[in-house]
Amino acid sequence: MIIVPEKEIAGLLTRADAFDAVEKVFASMSKGSAYNFPVIREAIGYEDALYGFKGGFDKAGMALGLKAGGYWPNNLAKHGHINHQSTVFLFDPDTGMVKAMVGGNLLTALRTAAASSVSIKHLSRKDAKVMGMVGAGHQATFQLRAALEQRDFEKVIGWNYHPEMLPNIEKVANEAGVPFEAVPLEGMVEADVVISITSTFAPTIMASHISDGTHIACMGTDTKGKQEIEAALLAQTTVFTDEVAQSISIGEAQHAIAEGLIRQSDVNELGAVINGTHPGRTSDDEITLFDGTGVGLQDLAVASSIVDLALEKGIATIVDF
Amino acid sequence: MIIVPEKEIAGLLTRADAFDAVEKVFASMSKGSAYNFPVIREAIGYEDALYGFKGGFDKAGMALGLKAGGYWPNNLAKHGHINHQSTVFLFDPDTGMVKAMVGGNLLTALRTAAASSVSIKHLSRKDAKVMGMVGAGHQATFQLRAALEQRDFEKVIGWNYHPEMLPNIEKVANEAGVPFEAVPLEGMVEADVVISITSTFAPTIMASHISDGTHIACMGTDTKGKQEIEAALLAQTTVFTDEVAQSISIGEAQHAIAEGLIRQSDVNELGAVINGTHPGRTSDDEITLFDGTGVGLQDLAVASSIVDLALEKGIATIVDF
Numbered sequence: 001m002i003i004v005p006e007k008e009i010a011g012l013l014t015r016a017d018a019f020d021a022v023e024k025v026f027a028s029m030s031k032g033s034a035y036n037f038p039v040i041r042e043a044i045g046y047e048d049a050l051y052g053f054k055g056g057f058d059k060a061g062m063a064l065g066l067k068a069g070g071y072w073p074n075n076l077a078k079h080g081h082i083n084h085q086s087t088v089f090l091f092d093p094d095t096g097m098v099k100a101m102v103g104g105n106l107l108t109a110l111r112t113a114a115a116s117s118v119s120i121k122h123l124s125r126k127d128a129k130v131m132g133m134v135g136a137g138h139q140a141t142f143q144l145r146a147a148l149e150q151r152d153f154e155k156v157i158g159w160n161y162h163p164e165m166l167p168n169i170e171k172v173a174n175e176a177g178v179p180f181e182a183v184p185l186e187g188m189v190e191a192d193v194v195i196s197i198t199s200t201f202a203p204t205i206m207a208s209h210i211s212d213g214t215h216i217a218c219m220g221t222d223t224k225g226k227q228e229i230e231a232a233l234l235a236q237t238t239v240f241t242d243e244v245a246q247s248i249s250i251g252e253a254q255h256a257i258a259e260g261l262i263r264q265s266d267v268n269e270l271g272a273v274i275n276g277t278h279p280g281r282t283s284d285d286e287i288t289l290f291d292g293t294g295v296g297l298q299d300l301a302v303a304s305s306i307v308d309l310a311l312e313k314g315i316a317t318i319v320d321f
Numbered sequence: 322m323i324i325v326p327e328k329e330i331a332g333l334l335t336r337a338d339a340f341d342a343v344e345k346v347f348a349s350m351s352k353g354s355a356y357n358f359p360v361i362r363e364a365i366g367y368e369d370a371l372y373g374f375k376g377g378f379d380k381a382g383m384a385l386g387l388k389a390g391g392y393w394p395n396n397l398a399k400h401g402h403i404n405h406q407s408t409v410f411l412f413d414p415d416t417g418m419v420k421a422m423v424g425g426n427l428l429t430a431l432r433t434a435a436a437s438s439v440s441i442k443h444l445s446r447k448d449a450k451v452m453g454m455v456g457a458g459h460q461a462t463f464q465l466r467a468a469l470e471q472r473d474f475e476k477v478i479g480w481n482y483h484p485e486m487l488p489n490i491e492k493v494a495n496e497a498g499v500p501f502e503a504v505p506l507e508g509m510v511e512a513d514v515v516i517s518i519t520s521t522f523a524p525t526i527m528a529s530h531i532s533d534g535t536h537i538a539c540m541g542t543d544t545k546g547k548q549e550i551e552a553a554l555l556a557q558t559t560v561f562t563d564e565v566a567q568s569i570s571i572g573e574a575q576h577a578i579a580e581g582l583i584r585q586s587d588v589n590e591l592g593a594v595i596n597g598t599h600p601g602r603t604s605d606d607e608i609t610l611f612d613g614t615g616v617g618l619q620d621l622a623v624a625s626s627i628v629d630l631a632l633e634k635g636i637a638t639i640v641d642f
Contacts, residue, residue, distance in 0.1 A: 003322075005642045037361050037373075044378045044385065046414055052358075053374050053387060057365045064365065066374060066389060068410060072417040085417035089389060089410065093367055096393040096406035101422065103642065319638055321326045321424065 001321035004310045006103025012309045013110060015117075015146050018302050022114040023121075023274055025058055025301035026242060030271025034058035036243060036295045041070075048073050054296030057093065065090040067104050067299040084108065088303035098321065102303040111298040113142035115242060116195050116217035119290030120150040122273045123240060123281050124193045124215035129154045131178075132191025134205060134228070135198040135220065136160035136169045143195045143219060144169050148176045157183045157191060161198070185209050196220055196228040203255075207233040212285040218252040219292045227255055229289075235261035237289035238281070240270045246293035253291050267291070322642035325631045327424025333630045334431060336438075336467050339623050343435040344442075344595060346379055346622035347563060351592025355379035357564060357616045362391075369394050375617030378414065386411040388425050388620040405429065409624035419642065423624040430463045432619040436563060437516050437538035438467035440611030443594045444561060444602050445514045445536035450475045452499075453512025455526060455549070456519040456541065457481035457490045464516045464540060465490050469497045478504045478512060482519070506530050517541055517549040524576075528554040533606040539573040540613045548576055550610075556582035558610035559602070561591045567614035574612050588612070 004012070028034035034056065041052035055066035069086025076083055086104030091097065120128075128151040133144055136158055144156065156173035158166050158180065166182050173180040188194055188209040196205055197219045205228060210216065216237065218228045234256040241247035244267050248257045256262045270290060272278035281288050310316035325333070349355035355377065362373035376387035390407025397404055407425030412418065441449075449472040454465055457479055465477065477494035479487050479501065487503050494501040509515055509530040517526055519541045526549060531537065537558065539549045555577040562568035565588050569578045577583045591611060593599035602609050631637035 001324075003640055003642060005640075037363050038359075040358050040361060040374065040376060042358050042376075042378070044414070046378070046380055049414070049417060051378070051385065051412070051417060053361065053376060055361060055363075055374060055389075057363070057367070057372070059367055064372065068376075068387060068412070068419075070417050072415075075416055079416055081416055081418065087410075087419040089408075091372070091389070093365070093370070094393075095396055095400050095402055096370060096372060096391050097402065098389075098408040098422070101419070101642070317640055319324055319326075319640055321324060321422070 001098060001319050002100040002307055002311065003317040003319060004102045004306055006105055008310065008315050009103055009106045009306060012313065012315065013302065013306050015110065015149065017305050017309065018110040018114040019117055019146070021301040021305045022111055022298050023118045025061060025297045026118060026271040027274040028058050028060040029243065029297060030269040030275055033060040034297050036297050054299065056295065056297040056300060058297055058300060061301055061304060062093050063090060063300040063304045064093040065300050067296055069104060088299050090300065090303055090307065100307045102306050104299065107299065107302050107306065109139060109142045111302045112139065112219060112294060113146035115292045115298065116143050116219050116290065117146035117150055119217050119240065119270055119292070120147055120193055120215060122270065123288040123290060124151060125213055125284055128192035130191045131156045132188045132194040133158040133169050134188065134194060134196040136165040140169050140197045141172050143197050144172045147193065147195055148178060153178055156180045157187060159183055159185050159188065198228055199226065201225050201227060203227045203230040205229040205233065207236060210287060212287060215288045217290040217292060221252040222250055222294050224250050224254065228252060231255040231259050231261055234289060237287040239267045239289050239291060240273065241267055241291040242270060242293055243295050244269060246295065247291045251291045251293035322419060322640050323421040323628055323632065324638040324640060325423045325627055327426055329631065329636050330424055330427045330627060333634065333636065334623065334627050336431065336470065338626050338630065339431040339435040340438055342622040342626045343432055343619050344439045346382060346618045347439060347592040348595040349379050349381040350564065350618060351590040351596055354381040355618050357618055375620065377616065377618040377621055379618055379621060382622055382625060383414050384411060384621040384625045385414040386621050388617055390425060409620050411621065411624055411628065421628045423627050425620065428620065428623050428627065430460060432623045433460065433540060433613070433615060434463035434467035436613045436619065437464050437540050437611065438471055440538050440561065440591055440613070441468055441471040441514055441536060443591065444609040444611060445472060446534055446605055449513035451512045452477045453509045453515040454479040454490050455509065455515060455517040457486040461490050461518045462493050464518050465493045468514065468516055469499060474499055477501045478508060480504055480506050480509065519549055520547065522546050522548060524548045524551040526550040526554065528557060531608060533608060536609045538611040538613060542573040543571055543615050545571050545575065549573060552576040552580050552582055555610060558608040560587060560610050560612060561589045561594065562612040563591060563614055564616050565590060567616065568612045572612045572614035
């Protein structure tokens with residue numbers, strides 16, 4: 001039984017490792033060699049907590065298990081812990097025996113950033129120069145850092161409901177040697193790639209904010225009712241996602257589906273583009289959209305990489321179990 | 322982070338501990354202070370394995386978490402491991418952080434045995450003398466051992482589809498100082514308590530095999546289609562269960578419900594009897610039946626007891642996580 005505690009993850013997993021793991025598992029999902037189990041998510045009636053399990057099995061990557069944990073809104077104030085808490089458990093697909101336990105907090109941030117980064121690699125224009133950020137919270141810094149590695153961006157523009165948070169992402173841009181500029185939402189027309197990473201129940205990004213040829217990665221919608229972009233805009237784009245079933249029910253595509261603007265068959269798997277079974281972007285003025293809903297298999301894939309790295313570097317704790 | 326490996330469980334958990342934990346959690350479920358999450362159970366398409374998660378939260382016992390694992394039918398032949406493999410993970414309900422990991426194999430056997438034992442304590446006649454076993458496999462030995470502690474039984478009678486397995490339970494009876502007799506199914510009319518612990522898709526026990534006043538614990542049905550007793554017999558009994566929703570869908574009561582012989586409101590919680598909000602048995606000739614479907618909260622309750630015992634005895638492995 002291998003244990004990799006939360007505090008070791010930062011020193012082990014590079015963004016490139018997370019990227020490779022997520023790209024591979026999206027490909028495996030689209031080939032039918034990996035699938036996610038139904039998600040359990042429960043309001044437990046204590047501490048206003050949401051708790052649950054996201055599991056799956058990737059036969060290609062031989063990753064079986066789950067991420068367990070959730071959201072404890074009072075953690076920081078009461079206990080000094082971050083509010084999102086999760087742990088990944090890997091099982092041996094050959095025997096059903098538990099194989100590894102991996103801290104899931106930083107892992108979740110990195111795998112979510114990797115997902116939009118994989119979408120940028122496969123869907124944005126090669127000549128993209130302006131990176132647009134809608135959202136500037138903690139997770140936005142991870143998304144931006146990973147995104148900047150995919151194209152030769154010359155500028156980052158950013159908007160946030162609370163503008164005082166924009167220095168979070170300005171700092172990341174500057175660390176990557178890219179200038180930053182705060183813009184109103186209308187200013188997003190300048191962006192070639194837009195990542196939205198907000199948590200809202202009404203659309204922020206309208207069709208008038210987005211230019212032809214842009215790639216949009218919507219990373220904030222993972223619950224019924226949440227919405228980042230207006231449904232009419234989504235309906236103008238070619239939609240890709242990590243998992244179609246989640247995209248149309250709890251992801252960004254739920255609204256355009258509910259309003260009858262698109263059908264399930266209009267939502268494509270990003271994995272199909274990776275595998276070459278979907279052409280992806282077919283013109284320079286097409287708007288592509290990645291609806292990143294977040295799946296358990298991403299967590300398992302990245303956790304498996306972490307275990308391999310920890311064993312390689314002799315950092316894993318091995319316990320008799 | 323506390324770890325209690327499988328090999329330590331036998332030396333830690335007594336039958337009395339398992340009994341107390343299961344009795345308490347059934348009571349908590351019936352009071353509404355504990356609930357099970359939806360069960361995930363997946364045929365993963367590899368090694369013919371069934372894998373899944375049973376989770377829940379007991380606010381009274383402050384137990385939150387899940388049992389993960391399943392059934393790997395080739396384990397014994399290929400790897401020398403038992404085919405059922407599971408692990409229990411406990412989380413801190415105050416923070417959502419992982420708290421403990423406990424081997425789940427022996428634990429599952431003991432909590433299942435505790436459930437029928439709790440039902441015998443609360444539902445069988447006080448003067449029960451003859452214990453009847455239908456089924457004589459590995460799990461039957463656990464059920465019988467726990468059952469014999471609940472009444473002053475003077476004889477154990479047993480039937481099994483493969484009679485050559487009867488010595489398994491004869492040995493347990495003799496160890497408890499009780500004589501054993503192999504009987505045909507018709508001979509079960511002599512029993513005051515019957516435990517059925519078989520895995521079949523057609524009924525074994527008919528109304529003609531059971532006398533008035535008997536308590537029957539059906540412990541083998543946990544899947545749609547499985548059946549141990551004929552529906553007409555179940556309809557003659559006062560039915561109790563661990564969880565009504567499971568009893569009527571995947572438990573022994575599913576067939577009588579499907580045939581319209583009983584309604585959901587005819588299925589009572591054993592926890593209500595423990596709490597004194599249901600009278601339980603009301604006459605000496607009433608046939609009572611416990612439909613033990615198995616819930617995640619039993620696993621969490623027993624795992625919590627194991628963690629407490631391991632800490633007390635200094636046996637727990639503590640790892641930095």
